[in-house]
Amino acid sequence: MTSKSAPPTSRAPLSGPVDAVVVGAGFGGLYALHCLRQAGFSAVAFETGDGVGGTWYWNRYPGARCDVESLQYSYSFSEDLDQEWNWSEKYAPQPEILSYANHVADRFDLRRDIRFSTRVVAATFDEARALWVVETERLDGSGGDRVEARFCIMAVGCLSSANKPPFAGMADFKGPIYHTGEWPKDGVDFTGLRVGVIGTGSSAIQSIPLIAEQAKALTVFQRTPNYSVPAYNAPLDPAYVAEVKANYPALRAKARSRPTGFYFPFNTQPALASTPEERRRQYEEAWARGGLPFLGAYGDLLFNKEANDTIAEFAREKIRGIVKDPKTAELLCPENVFGCKRLCVDTNYFATYNKPHVSLVDVSKTPIERFTAHGLVVGGKTYELDAVVCATGFAAMTGAFDKIRITGRGGLTLAEKWQAGPRTYLGVASAGFPNLFMVTGPGSPSVLASMIQAIEQHVDWMVDMMAHLRDVGARTFEARIEDEDRWVAHVNEVSQVSLRSTCSSWYVGANVPGRPRVFMPYIGGFPVYVQKCNEEMDGGYGGFVLDGATTRNAPPEIRLTRRWHVPLDMDVISPAMLAARQVPVV
Numbered sequence: 001m002t003s004k005s006a007p008p009t010s011r012a013p014l015s016g017p018v019d020a021v022v023v024g025a026g027f028g029g030l031y032a033l034h035c036l037r038q039a040g041f042s043a044v045a046f047e048t049g050d051g052v053g054g055t056w057y058w059n060r061y062p063g064a065r066c067d068v069e070s071l072q073y074s075y076s077f078s079e080d081l082d083q084e085w086n087w088s089e090k091y092a093p094q095p096e097i098l099s100y101a102n103h104v105a106d107r108f109d110l111r112r113d114i115r116f117s118t119r120v121v122a123a124t125f126d127e128a129r130a131l132w133v134v135e136t137e138r139l140d141g142s143g144g145d146r147v148e149a150r151f152c153i154m155a156v157g158c159l160s161s162a163n164k165p166p167f168a169g170m171a172d173f174k175g176p177i178y179h180t181g182e183w184p185k186d187g188v189d190f191t192g193l194r195v196g197v198i199g200t201g202s203s204a205i206q207s208i209p210l211i212a213e214q215a216k217a218l219t220v221f222q223r224t225p226n227y228s229v230p231a232y233n234a235p236l237d238p239a240y241v242a243e244v245k246a247n248y249p250a251l252r253a254k255a256r257s258r259p260t261g262f263y264f265p266f267n268t269q270p271a272l273a274s275t276p277e278e279r280r281r282q283y284e285e286a287w288a289r290g291g292l293p294f295l296g297a298y299g300d301l302l303f304n305k306e307a308n309d310t311i312a313e314f315a316r317e318k319i320r321g322i323v324k325d326p327k328t329a330e331l332l333c334p335e336n337v338f339g340c341k342r343l344c345v346d347t348n349y350f351a352t353y354n355k356p357h358v359s360l361v362d363v364s365k366t367p368i369e370r371f372t373a374h375g376l377v378v379g380g381k382t383y384e385l386d387a388v389v390c391a392t393g394f395a396a397m398t399g400a401f402d403k404i405r406i407t408g409r410g411g412l413t414l415a416e417k418w419q420a421g422p423r424t425y426l427g428v429a430s431a432g433f434p435n436l437f438m439v440t441g442p443g444s445p446s447v448l449a450s451m452i453q454a455i456e457q458h459v460d461w462m463v464d465m466m467a468h469l470r471d472v473g474a475r476t477f478e479a480r481i482e483d484e485d486r487w488v489a490h491v492n493e494v495s496q497v498s499l500r501s502t503c504s505s506w507y508v509g510a511n512v513p514g515r516p517r518v519f520m521p522y523i524g525g526f527p528v529y530v531q532k533c534n535e536e537m538d539g540g541y542g543g544f545v546l547d548g549a550t551t552r553n554a555p556p557e558i559r560l561t562r563r564w565h566v567p568l569d570m571d572v573i574s575p576a577m578l579a580a581r582q583v584p585v586v
């Protein structure tokens, strides 16, 4: 598969020791470095790419942009940063988000502690010395590092391990095969080509309209249709930006109180309490605003199937209204729960199918059989293609961990421990793996919240815990297995309240054959989760064994976490949040 390769780097191997190794220099790794330094810890980060930005470094496909408003899809830890950075559009395009990541790296002088073009291949806990030994491979082939660190912080991302289905005959195909999540740095020119796109998730839905503008012919291979809401992306109005900047802390506080960790108008009323006419008006208004907030048209859309049916039918009507060919329109109409798979946000996606050179092939019942030298075979028919784009997503949440041989106590690897599904306490740590933190790991709100908010809360909490360990002279922390078991059960129990657990999405690992079906993120809502983390902290980390601590379960000093350590203030309470709150912190 054609993919972006990082240029070679030559440097002497590192051996440490350092207080912490950070794996990844995306938004999680960058913030972790910043906080570690502030708290007086030495750290080094390893990054496979040759630059910072993580997901925004790798996903350079045409049309890639955020779908949480730029003014909220950004770090909130620095008021100065908030004030000085200017977003150009409602939803910033990938190059601008990558520039922002680079700006943050420079502004906070983070690069000096990052080793680029270096892949972490193993992390092994040395029990006798209570140290992590982290091994890397440098992409220039010049060897690797072997660094010893007290702590290992996995900032590997939730959607960073590309899912590349092994279609038969791929090696025979004469043209290039791209994956949206590993897009060539120099871009791709599809002018005059017959292009095939496999998949119809967010990446496909963003890229298809732009690929169609260049390609001579575009064939989309769809296994499951997806709901998508128009973005209505536009340049940001300077008056609106000025207003937000004048009140940024208040907006950030409102965002933190939301289940999603970002703010948008939300109608808490149940859908079925409205008449059909009122509902239509409400949906039309929400559709006209566009984007993910469409799901906020009513409060129960993800919890009541009958309510969900009303929004699903409205969305299907929109598709039928846009797509002129009735057969294509029907193929594009999803039948599953609206918002069950991650909702997509688009610019001209459905209208693209009205173009005469764009066609849709249903591979739900007759899967892609194989590649040939010149195309793809489906149902015995060959589709002639010059280039193929696999918009086939990611081995979500655990895939990036699987790529590293992580060995904890007694020689147990994380992959072995997670064979039947990920097991963490609060999504930050896993029993048997002392002093190893996971930023937005499975069991935390992560992908169900605004990622950057979720990252900041996690990192602040982790670094405060590290400082506490230093204060009380503890060598290690380790999640208690009984607390972890209770947390895993709680994550699973709360997920059952939401309709989101009912379909075959990447949230449950169903997009990759052979993965265990487990609802991986925590759906209880961002503020409830933050409260649980705060309670854990206030209890002196009772859910963890702090080995060697001079005091037992003493409340820590609250440092970076101060901004999250505020009374729970939820202006939108979902059934999942209610269910989550019924369970005391474990």
Ligand code: N01
Residues within 6 Å of the ligand: 065, 066, 067, 068, 159, 165, 180, 198, 199, 200, 201, 202, 203, 204, 206, 221, 222, 223, 224, 342, 345, 363, 368, 391, 392, 393, 394, 447, 506, 510, 511
């Ligand atoms: O991946 P996906 P994505 N044969 O898994 C299909 C975030 N994101 O990269 O649904 C044929 O959603 C698969 O079919 P099915 C966002 O959280 C955000 O698009 O499994 N088809 C599906 O259609 C998003 O949800 C933005 O039946 C196969 C597609 O490939 C997440 O990343 C932009 C197949 C994969 O869709 C992942 O999105 C982009 C096969 N063998 C991404 N295997 C923003 O806007 C898979 N498929 C911020």
